[in-house]
Amino acid sequence: MGSISSDIIRGYNDTMILYLLWDSPSYGYEISKQIKSLSEEKYVIKETTLYSAFTRLEKNGFVESFSENVTISGKRRTYYRITEQGRQYYREKCAEWTLTKEVVEKFIKEGMQ
Amino acid sequence: METIRNYLETMFAKLPNTFEVQKAKQELGQMMEDKYTELIGDGKSENEAVGIVISEFGNLDELAEELGIRNVVIQESKGADSGIRNVALAEVKDYLHDRTRSAYAVALGVFLCIISCCGYLMNFGRSWRSREVFAVSFMLLSIAVAVGLFLFSGFVMGKWKFLKEQACNIDFATAEYVHNQRESFRVTHAMMITIGVILCILSVLPVVIIDSLFGWSHGFGVVGMFVFVAIGVFLFVVAGNVNAGFTAILSLNKRDTIGGCFVPSQKQVTYKNETISQIMSVYWPTVTCIYLSWSFLSFDWHITWIVWVIAALVQQMIRAL
Incomplete structure (x- = not known):
C-alpha cells in the first residue's frame, strides 16, 4: 500500500481537526498526535499543514483560540475550541464526504491491479 | 532542542x-x-x-x-535574493578576532600620539640642545609607530570591507554566539570605561602631588598627566571598538525581517523626515566645529562648553518633531 496523497487528504484536514475538538479544546501537538494514532500511523500531519489549517479555521470562525498556562514550565500554549459554526461546518463536510465516497466508490474495483 | x-x-x-x-x-x-x-x-x-x-x-x-x-x-x-551573502560563524569569529587586534592597535596608536609631546615637557638639567634633540626624536618616533599601527589596523580590517558594502546576513546560531560574546564583554567594557573616566579625572593628580612633594618636578607632573589621559583614552578606544565589532555583526540582518530581531542590537534613531535625517547625519560634526572654532577664536573655554548642552537639547527637540 502506498502513502496517502497529500492533495487528496488536504480537503479533509479541517474535518479531522474539528472531529478531535468536538468534545473538548485541544492544542497543536495533541491534535497531531491523535491524528497519527487514530489513522494507525498511516497519516502524519506536518506542523505547517496543521498550523495553516488552524489559522484558516479560525479566520472562518469555525474555531476559537485561547491561550493557557502550561503548569510545569510556565509557558503559554494556544488551545483551540470548536464553535457552533464549526460544528455546522463539520456536519456539512461529513455529508460531503459520504457523497464523495459513494461516487468514487462506484469506480473502484477490487482486484484490478 | x-x-x-x-x-x-x-x-x-x-x-x-x-x-x-x-x-x-x-x-x-x-x-x-x-x-x-x-x-x-x-x-x-x-x-x-x-x-x-x-x-x-x-x-x-x-x-x-x-x-x-x-x-x-x-x-x-x-533565488532573487541570492545577492545576500551569508556570513558563517567561522568568518564572524575571524572578524571579531581581527576587530579586537585592530582595536588594540588603534588604541595604542592614539596613546602614542597623546604622549608624543612629552619629550618637550621634560625638564632635565641638560643643555637646551640635547633636550631639543630628545624631544623631537621622541615625538617623531612615537608618531611613526602610531602611524604604523593605524596602517596595520587598516590592513587587518581591509578584508572585511564587504560587510559594509554588501548585503550580508547571519544565521541564528551566529547571532546567538555574538550576543553571548557581547554579554560576557559587558563587564569588561564597563570596567574599561569606568577606569578610563577615573584616570581622566585624576589626571591632574600627578602634577599636584609631585609638585607639592618635591617642590620641583622637571615636568614629570605634566608628563604624568598626559600618561594618565593617554591610558584613559586607550581604554575608551579599545572598549568602544571591540563593542562596535559586536554591534556591526548583530546589525547585519535587515531590521524588518525576523532575522533582524534575533538579538536586539541597538536602538537606531530614525527620523521620519528624509531631509531631517540627512541634516542630522552631520549634526554632531558641525557642533564640534562650532565648539572648536568658538573656543579657539575667543579662548573663552570656561563658557564654550555650553555648546554641548544646547546641542543636546536641540537634538532632543528635533527628535520629538
Whole structure:
C-alpha cells in the first residue's frame, strides 16, 4: 500500500481537526498526535499543514483560540475550541464526504491491479 | 532542542517581522518542542528525535497565504535574493578576532600620539640642545609607530570591507554566539570605561602631588598627566571598538525581517523626515566645529562648553518633531 496523497487528504484536514475538538479544546501537538494514532500511523500531519489549517479555521470562525498556562514550565500554549459554526461546518463536510465516497466508490474495483 | 530552535529560526530568518509571522513561529516552535519532548520521553536518542521533528515539520510555502508572505516565498524560490551573502560563524569569529587586534592597535596608536609631546615637557638639567634633540626624536618616533599601527589596523580590517558594502546576513546560531560574546564583554567594557573616566579625572593628580612633594618636578607632573589621559583614552578606544565589532555583526540582518530581531542590537534613531535625517547625519560634526572654532577664536573655554548642552537639547527637540 502506498502513502496517502497529500492533495487528496488536504480537503479533509479541517474535518479531522474539528472531529478531535468536538468534545473538548485541544492544542497543536495533541491534535497531531491523535491524528497519527487514530489513522494507525498511516497519516502524519506536518506542523505547517496543521498550523495553516488552524489559522484558516479560525479566520472562518469555525474555531476559537485561547491561550493557557502550561503548569510545569510556565509557558503559554494556544488551545483551540470548536464553535457552533464549526460544528455546522463539520456536519456539512461529513455529508460531503459520504457523497464523495459513494461516487468514487462506484469506480473502484477490487482486484484490478 | 538547540538544533530544532536553530532550524526554526533559520527557516523564518528572511520573513518579514510581522505579528502573524511571529505568532506562526511561536506556535510551530511550541508544537516542535512538544513533539521533541515526547520523543525523548519515549526513549528516542537526541539525534533521532531531532530528525523526526524536522522531517515532519513541513514546508513554509504552505503558510504563505496565511502569513501574507507569498511575495517573499516566491522570491525565495526564484533565488532573487541570492545577492545576500551569508556570513558563517567561522568568518564572524575571524572578524571579531581581527576587530579586537585592530582595536588594540588603534588604541595604542592614539596613546602614542597623546604622549608624543612629552619629550618637550621634560625638564632635565641638560643643555637646551640635547633636550631639543630628545624631544623631537621622541615625538617623531612615537608618531611613526602610531602611524604604523593605524596602517596595520587598516590592513587587518581591509578584508572585511564587504560587510559594509554588501548585503550580508547571519544565521541564528551566529547571532546567538555574538550576543553571548557581547554579554560576557559587558563587564569588561564597563570596567574599561569606568577606569578610563577615573584616570581622566585624576589626571591632574600627578602634577599636584609631585609638585607639592618635591617642590620641583622637571615636568614629570605634566608628563604624568598626559600618561594618565593617554591610558584613559586607550581604554575608551579599545572598549568602544571591540563593542562596535559586536554591534556591526548583530546589525547585519535587515531590521524588518525576523532575522533582524534575533538579538536586539541597538536602538537606531530614525527620523521620519528624509531631509531631517540627512541634516542630522552631520549634526554632531558641525557642533564640534562650532565648539572648536568658538573656543579657539575667543579662548573663552570656561563658557564654550555650553555648546554641548544646547546641542543636546536641540537634538532632543528635533527628535520629538
